[in-house]
Amino acid sequence: MLGLGTALIRLSGAPDDGVYKSASLDGTNDYIELGNIGTVRSFQIWFKPNTTLNSVTSTRRLVGFNSAGTGYYGIHISQATGLFANETITVLPGANSRTSDTQVLYSTNWYHLVIVWDGTVFQIYVNGVNTTVNDGNNGSTDTLPSFSSLRIGTDNSSTVDAFGGLVDEIATWSSSLTASEILSLYNSGYTLDARNDAGNYASSADLTGYWRCDDSNMLDVSTNSNNGTPVNGVAFSDDTPAQ
Secondary structure: OOOOOOOOOOOOOOOOOOOOOEEEEEOOOOEEEEEOOEOOOEEEEEEEEOOOEOOOOOOEEEEEOOOOOOOOEEEEEEEOOOOOOOEEEEEEEOOOOEEEOOEOEOOOOOEEEEEEEOOOOEEEEEOOEEOEEEEOOOOOOOOOOOEOOEEEOOOOOOOOOEOEEEEEEEEEEOOOOOHHHHHHHHHHHEOOOOOOOEOOEOOHHHEEEEEOOOOOOOOEOOOOOOOOEEEOOOEEEOOOOEO
């Protein structure tokens, strides 16, 4: 599933050594600890699974946030059931959930994922397209808590069902991105520096965290400088989304 649009020029922000990287997670116990981010209304991550995820694939926990309350807080990729086929991406803010439509997620492809809370419900965008099809709590209001324990690659309390593959360009905003902004960030598959407004993207001032995964320091290059911590031997790869 591809978003439509014209690629924008990537604006500045090259790593010091000029080599872009992504973080490589082994699917066993690797994860990236990003800590307390505070109020989040939009979240972005690029990911590439190390195996093709389809209708026979078990759950992979891509993101975990918070640990209080009822249920699992985070984003997971899981085998669909019932009327669905292939894989779904589900946001679980505690007892509520929100689900994307289904697709095969190929190990050869990078995927751009943005989650937006619009004040009432979550919307799930994959490659610039709103793929949200189901409110798992039958239409009740979803609430997005502060990201007090943001973790990439597992949930926030264990490494069960850890995600295996590559992740890159992780970002958080304090505002709800619009559909046109998300399409600009997807940029026809070319990563866009979220620190610079470009095209229809105009929310760089609301950026609260930005981890480009270019080195083992997991630097937060937003103004908050909330650097992350790779845990259990996270590696780094030259395989990145198009630059």
